[in-house]
Amino acid sequence: MDYTFDFNAVSLAPLLKGLWVSLELTVAANVIGIVFGFGLALLIMSPFKLVRLPFMLLVEFFRCTPAIVQIVWIFYCVPMLFDVFLDPITMGVLALGLNLMAFNAEAYRASIQAVPKEQIDAGIALGLTPIQRILHIVFPTAFRASVPVLLTNGIVIFQQSALVAIVAIQDLMYQGKSLATETYRPIETFTVVALIYFAVSFPVTQIVGLLERRRQLLVS
Amino acid sequence: MIMSFSLPLVKMQSLHKSYADGAIQVLKGIDIEMKPGERVVVIGPSGGGKSTLLRVMMGLEKIDSGSVTFDGKPYISSGSSESKTVIDMSVRRSIGMVFQHYTLFPHLNVLQNLILAPCKVRGEAKSKAQDRAQTLLERFGLGAKAKAYPAQLSGGQKQRVAIARALMLDPKLMLFDEVTSALDPELVGEVEQVILQLAAQNMPMMIVTHDMWFARNIASRVIFCAGGVVVEDGPPEQVLGSPKEERTKEFIDRVFHINQ
Ligand SMILES: Nc1ncnc2c1ncn2[C@@H]1O[C@H](COP(=O)(O)OP(=O)(O)OP(=O)(O)O)[C@@H](O)[C@H]1O
Ligand SMILES: [Mg+2]
Secondary structure, eight states: OOOOOOGGGOOHHHHHHHHHHHHHHHHHHHHHHHHHHHHHHHHHTOSOHHHHHHHHHHHHHHHSSOHHHHHHHHHHHHHHHHOOOOOHHHHHHHHHHHHHHHHHHHHHHHHHHTSOHHHHHHHHHTTOOHHHHIIIIIHHHHHHHHHHHHHHHHHHHHHHGGGGGGGTOOSHHHHHHHHHHHHTOHHHHHHHHHHHHHHHHHHHHHHHHHHHHHHHHHHO | OOGGGGSOSEEEEEEEEEETTTTEEEEEEEEEEEOTTOEEEEEOOTTSSHHHHHHHHTTOSOOSEEEEEETTEEEEEEOSSTTOEEEOHHHHTTEEEEOSSOOOOTTSOHHHHHHHHHHHHSOOOHHHHHHHHHHHHHHTTOGGGTTOOGGGSOHHHHHHHHHHHHHTTOOSEEEEESTTTTSOHHHHHHHHHHHHHHHHTTOOEEEEOSOHHHHHHHOSEEEEEETTEEEEEEOHIIIIISOSSHHHHHHHHHHHHHHO
16 A cells, blocks of 8 residues: 555644643533532432333433434434524533433442441441432442543543534544644544544553452452 | 449340341340349350340340340330331440441541541540540550551450540440450450450449350350250359350350360
8 A cells, every 4th residue: 555644734722722621621521520410410310210210211211222322312302302502512411411411420329339248237236327328338439439430431521522523513523523624634633533542542441440459458 | 232233234135136127037036134233245156146136135136026235225116117216316325336247447547437427426625535546546555557447457456445445435335346356366456455454443434255265364254055045154263164054065165166
């Protein structure tokens, strides 16, 4: 293959502008995911079937449909069905945030249910009320345990955010596509785009690994 | 003699307890009376219901029928409906328990583990609880560990902290369920010393242990429990030394054999 690479054609400015949008989407979606995911986790663990079942269905809906379908559905169907018109970024945040909320709810649920029964028994023996046990034992222990999964989910959402380019949000992927068309340099452009995604995600996955190793030491 | 001396501290009457909706009968009519200042060691084969008995006493398990009074007050009774057990919470607060498995709260340091219940349950001022906790830790040789997290402690230290944590609530009765079983042999002594220290202060206790040396040294009374009933009950010299019941004798012979 006699292809001469020319990375000079790839101007970083629009890509970094796009990265900023991607990061905004990611951070906002994570705020939704971390906060409302917790609420959703409590709902799917409700002792009342009538409360639990619809929310379990909601979680499964998000986990069992492609994120890109969810994004497109929210973009095209929400305005038509509900007559709500939001700016594209807000729609993007909503789509990614709801998706993340479902995955995080599962992470919270798993770690809440993994709190050892012995810890709860000790709490009862110390005279803590059910609410106190939940607030001072279950939640702090569970939250710590779920941090690695929350971070992993959060960084997956950063990558999924590339999908919003399809609905013309000017994120990193979108800027990459425009740049590639303008410059006729798709190889160089998308290589740089990939490297930028990597540069952001890689440190986070390393932190997750570190946390998990430390946790293993702590529990053993 | 003071009048209250003859009043039992604990009076269990015909306690019945099963698991799995009655499929597994564990306690089949337990009657135990415990006087103040008594240290009752419960021994018996695995699966005999020793842990269940202590967990019932701690109010961690429902019962099928029977009752427990504590210090003259009704504590546990099987309620009117089948599945209901009535537990008096204020009585429960005067009982402390230490478990076989480590149960320190991993996200709290030693001091925070100790003051959590006093501050939350009794509304004690934080500074006062901290002072008491520090004193208790020093007494147990853990003064330097106040700021350590459970993960940084040895098994023996964890169990000593767990004992201190229970004592923070000034219990009138302490329950110990095989608190040294999960420990490396060289760490067993330090935990047993702490319990012996409590015994020297006349703390009433019920202890489940497989350590016959410890049983002999701590007990003022030994109960051999098997198949969900009390098989033999008496002073340590008798139950451990020259048991009357054949089943007790067999068990003691076997356990001593393992211990040596
Ligand atoms: N939560 C539970 N659900 C069902 N069965 C149980 C439960 N807890 C205990 N059991 C059963 O009850 C019986 C008595 O158990 P228990 O733990 O009280 O015995 P133990 O005398 O403490 O034995 P060990 O010396 O092994 O600790 C056992 O057969 C056990 O399998
Ligand atoms: Mg047991």
